Amino acid sequence: MHPEREWKPVIVPESFDQLVEILKWRRDVRRFRPDPVDAELVGRLLSVSQMAPSVGYSQPWRFVLVESEQVRAELRANFEAENEAAAAEFEPELGGKYRGLKLSGLDVAPVQIAVFCDMATTTGKGLGKRTMAETLQYSVVMAIHTLWLAATAAGLGVGWVSILDPESATRCLEVPESWTLIALLCVGYAEEQSQVPELERLGWEKAEPAAGLVVRR
């Protein structure tokens, strides 16, 4: 007998199904209800997100709660300009379809969070990022995804706005020079919940067939 074979995982089996349930309902939300989100819940989401993995335990995530109406208006104008520039680059028919999509919730979302990576952090002493330095930004992406899943589990919606000029967005947020913008997030209660991505429902894109995504070597 091999006693080590009796090893059992710590996590309860139901948690796998619960996680899949959260993943099923996690959407990129652009249509928010104006209802406020409890500040204590926002604080919990921010601390849960810091349980994310990070290269060398560098924890390079930095969060900016965007509350000022003036800064919000600047970010909204930034999105609108870049969104129109993107629409203008498509062929007319696709451009028309693009303009029919709603691609940010900056107009209504009660909570708006800009997430940065501190490129100058010495935490972690550089471990793990010598040949793949981009793992620092990737660590912040995992914190964002953690926040997204926690928000979904709490019944909230999150939308990631990437249609922005990142330089001018960073400038208007007045953050330290070493901070690089990773995402601007909208958080709030969604107008509706769905298991199907909005871009799929509106016919912009379909799910990739699983075959072809996995190869063996």
Added chain:
Amino acid sequence: MHPEREWKPVIVPESFDQLVEILKWRRDVRRFRPDPVDAELVGRLLSVSQMAPSVGYSQPWRFVLVESEQVRAELRANFEAENEAAAAEFEPELGGKYRGLKLSGLDVAPVQIAVFCDMATTTGKGLGKRTMAETLQYSVVMAIHTLWLAATAAGLGVGWVSILDPESATRCLEVPESWTLIALLCVGYAEEQSQVPELERLGWEKAEPAAGLVVRR
């Protein structure tokens, strides 16, 4: 009365606590048991990971199951060379401490998965990545993180190996030219489970104080 105020989230409240439980036990694992992982479970992890968000619904993740002993040996040698090069760059005392860490499970992990981003995919029609093109790679990072959490919930450990020369790792995996390496993952049953990162337990780095990570604008 405002009937819309009665809106309730679809997700059950316990799922938040279950998610936090998974996050607590999710570690970067470098010490694996040699026990095999059921192939059907590996397949489930790969399909669950594809529920991750992606910019413009581009789904740019590509997975390579590394099974050949020869390719595994090449990747191990790649890691060993880069790990020694990293150690040599530290001051002697820190270098000694670094050499005492175990930073990859490539020696024992029964499942090894290289994860790539297809930079040339047209899926998503470029939506959302015109000004922040790196969101394509970030989408793959969220798929990796999804796989990591699903593995944790299934009682498995995952380790992200980034101490690699990505170009030669990519070359030996013989993937299409448009694929960029995001991560090499080790997957298997961990020798031990812990709620504390190994780099913290071994005194390499500490948790960041939460104050200072969140600012308001």
